[in-house]
Amino acid sequence: MVSMTDLTVPPTNVDPRLLEILVCPVTRGPLIYDRAAGELISRSARLAYPIRDGVPIMLPEEARDLSEGE
Numbered sequence: 588m589v590s591m592t593d594l595t596v597p598p599t600n601v602d603p604r605l606l607e608i609l610v611c612p613v614t615r616g617p618l619i620y621d622r623a624a625g626e627l628i629s630r631s632a633r634l635a636y637p638i639r640d641g642v643p644i645m646l647p648e649e650a651r652d653l654s655e656g657e
Contacts, residue, residue, distance in 0.1 A: 601641055611636075612645050628653070 606620055611629035618627040618636070626635040627643050634650040635657075636643055644650075 601638060601643065605643070609643060609645065613647055626651075628657075 609618055610616060611618055611632050613632040614629060616629060616631040618629055621628055625638045627638065628635050633653045635653055636645055636650045
């Protein structure tokens with residue numbers, strides 16, 4: 588049996604034009620696209636916003652906190 592976590596694969600493509608205009612909703616600062624993790628990283632807010640099915644989820648409550656080493 589296949590679990591849902593086995594089916595979760597980070598997106599390979601996000602529209603580059605979208606990446607150019609998106610900013611962190613908390614700080615209004617720049618975001619870094621982490622393709623391998625499927626996230627948009629805000630270093631200034633220390634948050635990682637998930638990308639699901641190629642769509643960035645830009646809600647602070649959906650973001651994960653970055654650890655010290657990230």
